[in-house]
Amino acid sequence: MVVLAASIISKSGKALISRQFVEMSRIRIEGYLAAFPKLVGTGKQHTYVETENVRYVYQPIESLYLLLVTNKQSNILEDLETVRLLSKLVPEYSFSLDEEGVCRTAFELIFAFDEVISLGHKENVTVAQVKQYCEMESHEEKLHKLVLQSKINETKDVMKRKASEIDKSKIERNRGEKGGFMSLQSMGSGRMDTGFGSDTNLSSLGGSGSGFGPSTDVDSFSTKSKGRPVASATGPPKGLGMQLGKTQRTNQFLQSLKAEGEVIVEDVRPSIGPSKPPAPxxxxxxxxxxxxxxxxxxxxxxxxxxxxxxxxxxxxxxxxxxxxxxxxxxxxxxxxxxxxxxxxxxxxxxxxxxxxxxxxxxxxxxxxxxxxxxxxxxxxxxxxxxxxxxxxxxxxxxxxxxxxxxxxxxxxxxxxxxxxxxxxxxxxxxxxxxxxxxxxxxxxxxxxxxxxxxxxxxxxxxxxxxxxxxxxxxxxxxxxxxxxxxxxxxxxxxxxxxxxxxxxxxxxxxxxxxxxxxxxxxxxxx
The missing domain is CATH 2.60.40.1170 (Mu homology domain, subdomain B)
Known part of the structure; x- marks a missing residue:
């Protein structure tokens, strides 16, 4: 048995996918496929047509034809068995047995056809084996992804340590600049709680001679504190700015890796939804x-x-x-x-x-x-x-x-x-x-x-x-x-x-x- 080509065509003669298994010109294959609709008659019970050079073995699948083009010396029983096996594979990969469904899964169907037919001869495989062969994973690919992911994780750890060191140095520098006002600075604002449910401005306390130091120093501290957010019950949680900064730096680093041609493997949560695709x-x-x-x-x-x-x-x-x-x-x-x-x-x-x-x-x-x-x-x-x-x-x-x-x-x-x-x-x-x-x-x-x-x-x-x-x-x-x-x-x-x-x-x-x-x-x- 020698299979010249396998194809799925519409009943109007349009070839949706076609796979050639022997050395033959493209024009010749297209000529065979174009001649098939003219040879198929209506009301016939057999599923093959012979011409002077080749034999067409086909099976209707709703509004489509699954077609094998073989030489006339091939065994017709093996041809029919091959068509039957291919007809079982088509629904496994195509969500709908029409032109749209076949075209959307054309590559998957061609790969499955290659597992059934090799160099024009049928392989002794089942539907489950074909699906297993098409879904086989590469150990080298897995290893490469693991190594790449470990590098990304290591780089993230380095970035976290650097960000922590930078934050610590900023705190130490602020301590040196503020001197005795660090206890006030730790509040995150120029206000303190008086214990009566309201905030009292530090500058007013300093101005009244309450023992917090000269008013000029307090005014200087308040001036330096301008632009910093006032801590409140409705404000962002403590450390959010640091987290946003880290996230921004991480995104910039990942973008630079992508620009250099690296493939970034990201953690993606599977979405919960219907497994069956909607009808066309x-x-x-x-x-x-x-x-x-x-x-x-x-x-x-x-x-x-x-x-x-x-x-x-x-x-x-x-x-x-x-x-x-x-x-x-x-x-x-x-x-x-x-x-x-x-x-x-x-x-x-x-x-x-x-x-x-x-x-x-x-x-x-x-x-x-x-x-x-x-x-x-x-x-x-x-x-x-x-x-x-x-x-x-x-x-x-x-x-x-x-x-x-x-x-x-x-x-x-x-x-x-x-x-x-x-x-x-x-x-x-x-x-x-x-x-x-x-x-x-x-x-x-x-x-x-x-x-x-x-x-x-x-x-x-x-x-x-x-x-x-x-x-x-x-x-x-x-x-x-x-x-x-x-x-x-x-x-x-x-x-x-x-x-x-x-x-x-x-x-x-x-x-x-x-x-x-x-x-x-x-x-x-x-």
Missing amino acids: PPTDPVTLTIEEKINVTLKRDGGISNFNVQGTLSLQILNQEDGLIQVQIETSGNPAIHFNTHPNINKELFSNENILGLKEPSRPFPANQSGDGVSLLRWRMQSADESILPLTINCWPSVSGNETYVNIEYETPAQTDLQNVVIFVPLPALRDAPRIQQIDGEWRYDSRNSVLEWSVVLIDNSNRSGSLEFVVPAADPDVFFPISARFTASRTFSDLKVANILPLKGGSPPKFSQRTLLASENYQVV
């Missing part, structure tokens, strides 16, 4: 979002304790002139689903014709709404039928001697494809990771929370069921519960779709797009 903003004039959240509690011995689905249909309009519309929808007609419209929606129109429109047709829908827009329709569904579950999980722990063998299996029904599936299995407190005997997918051990994370990027017709077997020290079977799961799907229970946009002011309807998502909110086996 809508680009079409009208965007409709169909989202369902599923909450399920399953019994470990079989049966459903709770099954609840809540869905929303949201409308987002970019320009106010496109707000005079109505939305025609299609549903599966499931009697178990109960729909509720927004109070401003014409309920009779929705009940008779499945059209969502305002009670006052002359009023437009609001535009530039934050988030997913304004909610037009809500629905809920409850059931006790196990056959409609999108994911079934069975756990079988068994103790044998001083070890516990745990077998877990998942199963999904036909026509239900799940993405980004992660199953969280609680474990007893362990010093080391559990010993994995067999797994369909990838795994990760969270030692802080003592949880085993079993992840499967995509569950489709090729892997409707899968299993995991691991071994831990002897433990109570109840320790491994509750098991929770997280996943998404593009097919909802309501099977609601937007059929058409009906303009009320005449003319052609505005261009619209719809997003459909089913997400698990709380999916547990207890």
